[in-house]
Amino acid sequence: MTTTLITPTGLLTLPADAPRPEWLAARRRGIGGSDALAVLGLSPYSSRYQVWAEKSGLLREQDDSEVMAWGRKLEPVIAEEFEARTGIPTHACGLMRHVERDWQLASVDRLTADGGVLEIKTTSAYRASDWDDEQLADAAEAQLQHYLAVTGLEHGYAAALIGGQRLEIRHVERNDRLINVLVNAEAELWQMVIDGTAPALDGSEATARTLAELYPHAAERQVEVDADTVARLRASLGWAEEIKTLKKQRDAVKNEATGLMGDANVATFNGVPVATWKNTGDFDAEAFTAAHPEIAAEFTVTVEQLDTAALKAAHPDLYAAHRGRRFLPSKKGLMA
Structure with a gap:
C-alpha cells in the first residue's frame, strides 16, 4: 500500500475520496479515534470488549444509522462555517496511520491551515450539556488526542453542531500525558486482537449487545461453571x-x-x-x-x-x- 507522510508522524494510507467499503475494511485493521474513549473504558455507547470483537472480525458490519448519515452530509457545511468563524482554512485528508504504530489509525475530518486537526460533530440537543460552559465532550477530547498522537501535531479543534441550530467550537492543545495513557491502552487492546485473547467482560450495555450478537441462539445444552x-x-x-x-x-x-x-x-x-x-x-x-x-x-x-x-x-x-x-x-x- 502506497503511503505518504503528510504530518510529522502521520502516513496517508487512503485518500479522502476512497470508496466507503475500502475505508471500512481499512478501519478494521487498527484502532481509530472513534474507538479511543471505549478503549479507555469510559464510553457510554461502546466498550473494550466490543472494540476487540469488531477488530477481530467477529461482528457484522453495522449499517449507517440515519444520525451517522446526516453527520457525514453536514460535515462540509460545518467545516465551511468553522472556516468562516475562525478564518482558518481546512482541507480533507483521508485515512492516516502512525509512522511507527501501524495499527493506530486516524480518519481526521479536516487538517487546518494553522497546523492542527479539526474534528466535526453533530449531536442531539439532549447532549447539549456536554458542551455547556466551554466544556468539551469526553468523546471529542479522546478522539482529538488520539488524532494528535497519530499525526504528531500540537493542537486541534472540535466543531459541534448541537440540535441542528447551535455551533460550538473548542480549541484543544496536545496533552502528552493523556496521549501516553491512550497509546498504552490502545496498544494493549490491539495486542489482544492479534493474540485472539478477549479483554475482561464488563457490565456495560455495549458488552451485553456484543455477547448477544456473538451468541444469538440458545442451544439445548448445559455448561459447567466454576x-x-x-x-x-x-x-x-x-x-x-x-x-x-x-x-x-x-x-x-x-x-x-x-x-x-x-x-x-x-x-x-x-x-x-x-x-x-x-x-x-x-x-x-x-x-x-x-x-x-x-x-x-x-x-x-x-x-x-x-x-x-x-x-x-x-x-x-x-x-x-x-x-x-x-x-x-x-x-x-x-x-x-
Whole structure:
C-alpha cells in the first residue's frame, strides 16, 4: 500500500475520496479515534470488549444509522462555517496511520491551515450539556488526542453542531500525558486482537449487545461453571437489593435538593454551581396534548409497527427463533 507522510508522524494510507467499503475494511485493521474513549473504558455507547470483537472480525458490519448519515452530509457545511468563524482554512485528508504504530489509525475530518486537526460533530440537543460552559465532550477530547498522537501535531479543534441550530467550537492543545495513557491502552487492546485473547467482560450495555450478537441462539445444552462464578452470582442477588436501596437514597437526596431549589435552575455552594434543574429533560407529550389539543393533533403521526402478538400466535416457531436471549440467575439453584 502506497503511503505518504503528510504530518510529522502521520502516513496517508487512503485518500479522502476512497470508496466507503475500502475505508471500512481499512478501519478494521487498527484502532481509530472513534474507538479511543471505549478503549479507555469510559464510553457510554461502546466498550473494550466490543472494540476487540469488531477488530477481530467477529461482528457484522453495522449499517449507517440515519444520525451517522446526516453527520457525514453536514460535515462540509460545518467545516465551511468553522472556516468562516475562525478564518482558518481546512482541507480533507483521508485515512492516516502512525509512522511507527501501524495499527493506530486516524480518519481526521479536516487538517487546518494553522497546523492542527479539526474534528466535526453533530449531536442531539439532549447532549447539549456536554458542551455547556466551554466544556468539551469526553468523546471529542479522546478522539482529538488520539488524532494528535497519530499525526504528531500540537493542537486541534472540535466543531459541534448541537440540535441542528447551535455551533460550538473548542480549541484543544496536545496533552502528552493523556496521549501516553491512550497509546498504552490502545496498544494493549490491539495486542489482544492479534493474540485472539478477549479483554475482561464488563457490565456495560455495549458488552451485553456484543455477547448477544456473538451468541444469538440458545442451544439445548448445559455448561459447567466454576465455584468463583457461582459465588459471584450468589453475591449479585444481594447486590440487586442493595442497588434498590441506594437508588431510593439517591432519589431522596435529589428530591431534597430540588425542593430547596424551587423555581431556581442552579444551586450553588460558596458561589460555585453544584447542581442544575433546567427544562432540558424529556418532552411531556401527554401534558402538552392536554394543554394544546389542536396543535397536538396537527403534529400527531401514525406509526406502522409489527403486530408481534399476532405474529406469535400465527408463527410461534419464527417468533421464538427471533427472540433475544435473557440471562436470569436461578435463585433456587444458587441458594441450594
